[in-house]
Amino acid sequence: MGDTRVFKEEVLMKVTVVGAGNVGATVANVVALKKFAQEVVLIDIKEGVSEGKAMDMMQCSHALNFDTTVKGVTNDYAATADSDVVVVTSGLPRKPGMTREELVGVNAKIVKSVVEQALKYSPNAIFIIISNPMDAMTYLALKSTGLPRNRVIGMGGMLDSSRFRYYLSEALNAAGHPATPSDVDGMVIGGHNDKTMVPLVSIATLRGIPVTQLLSKEVLADVVQKTKVGGATLTGLLGTSAWYAPGASAATLVEAIALDAKKVIPCCVYLEGEYGEKELCVGVPIVLGKGGFEKVVDVKLEGEEKAKFEESVEAARAVNAQLGDALK
Numbered sequence: 001m002g003d004t005r006v007f008k009e010e011v012l013m014k015v016t017v018v019g020a021g022n023v024g025a026t027v028a029n030v031v032a033l034k035k036f037a038q039e040v041v042l043i044d045i046k047e048g049v050s051e052g053k054a055m056d057m058m059q060c061s062h063a064l065n066f067d068t069t070v071k072g073v074t075n076d077y078a079a080t081a082d083s084d085v086v087v088v089t090s091g092l093p094r095k096p097g098m099t100r101e102e103l104v105g106v107n108a109k110i111v112k113s114v115v116e117q118a119l120k121y122s123p124n125a126i127f128i129i130i131s132n133p134m135d136a137m138t139y140l141a142l143k144s145t146g147l148p149r150n151r152v153i154g155m156g157g158m159l160d161s162s163r164f165r166y167y168l169s170e171a172l173n174a175a176g177h178p179a180t181p182s183d184v185d186g187m188v189i190g191g192h193n194d195k196t197m198v199p200l201v202s203i204a205t206l207r208g209i210p211v212t213q214l215l216s217k218e219v220l221a222d223v224v225q226k227t228k229v230g231g232a233t234l235t236g237l238l239g240t241s242a243w244y245a246p247g248a249s250a251a252t253l254v255e256a257i258a259l260d261a262k263k264v265i266p267c268c269v270y271l272e273g274e275y276g277e278k279e280l281c282v283g284v285p286i287v288l289g290k291g292g293f294e295k296v297v298d299v300k301l302e303g304e305e306k307a308k309f310e311e312s313v314e315a316a317r318a319v320n321a322q323l324g325d326a327l328k
């Protein structure tokens with residue numbers, strides 16, 4: 001089979017994934033499959049689970065031809081030392097009928113404590129926050145560590161945009177315009193929640209053709225609504241929240257950092273005046289490279305989309321207000 005090693009000297013990346021549940025294990029697996037990292041450390045509080053999942057993944061390496069080492073540990077942050085990226089997935093997922101915001105109290109304690117422990121061993125790491133409610137958890141991670149804003153990034157927009165593309169492709173197919181999700185370009189900004197995320201219909205395209213020229217207003221409104229409740233729909237079907245697309249989305253962010261790809265991806269970041277907002281973390285397009293987020297990309301929002309983004313910002317502020325003592 002020849003030499004399968006694919007690492008470039010400058011991409012000897014170490015990635016820690018905190019939480020070895022559905023999402024965390026998927027992130028570790030997809031990172032290994034993408035072949036850009038030297039080592040992935042999976043850490044959890046449940047005795048043996050990280051070790052078992054890591055061993056299972058390592059036993060895929062022959063069949064799937066990757067050389068990344070996946071290591072599992074229980075509560076041993078020393079093993080995570082000198083990670084370049086730390087992905088935080090630890091915390092409770094919602095159950096059918098719940099909102100993500102209902103998890104704020106319990107997950108705030110978990111996220112605050114794991115970020116502090118991971119930072120002690122990896123003082124230069126970039127943190128990617130997944131745990132929900134993600135916008136508030138990103139804000140908490142940033143405020144409680146005092147890290148520069150480019151090193152704390154929440155993942156939600158990449159996932160919501162994937163769902164938007166998926167539902168757009170379904171609607172386009174039904175309207176007689178053959179399309180796969182990857183033929184469609186579309187972005188979701190704002191908070192990662194069921195009510196106020198903002199799928200940007202005005203700039204969505206099928207291979208460059210505006211979808212507004214191909215689909216009726218009613219169909220587009222239906223696509224927007226399905227996208228907004230995409231996570232709740234899956235939670236209803238699965239009995240717990242989704243993991244394949246969340247894991248793949250988080251791994252894609254890690255990859256953009258590892259390869260210094262300078263990709264434009266909607267992510268949750270701390271705003272300092274961009275989009276007319278400050279003092280909160282919310283989803284906007286950013287350029288992602290080796291330093292974390294390098295800049296916020298300005299999309300000129302108008303009319304209804306502008307008003308919806310402002311609503312989303314207010315909703316994110318309301319959840320931050322519930323962080324209370326966790327912020328101290």
Ligand SMILES: NC(=O)c1ccc[n+]([C@@H]2O[C@H](COP(=O)([O-])OP(=O)(O)OC[C@H]3O[C@@H](n4cnc5c(N)ncnc54)[C@H](O)[C@@H]3O)[C@@H](O)[C@H]2O)c1
Nearest residue numbers: 019021022023044045090091092093130131132134155246
């Ligand atoms: N941002 C997003 O787009 C997105 C997508 C999917 C899920 N999520 C969120 O991600 C989180 C994880 O979801 P999941 O489906 O993997 O849940 P899960 O229950 O399968 O896994 C969570 C894991 O976290 C571990 N954990 C709990 N406290 C910990 C601690 N202090 N240190 C280390 N590990 C700890 C648990 O033992 C468990 O293994 C949830 O909060 C969920 O809502 C976010």
Ligand SMILES: O=C(O)C[C@H](O)C(=O)O
Nearest residue numbers: 094100132231232241242
């Ligand atoms: O829906 C959830 O609670 C999990 C996640 O945020 C998702 O969108 O899949």
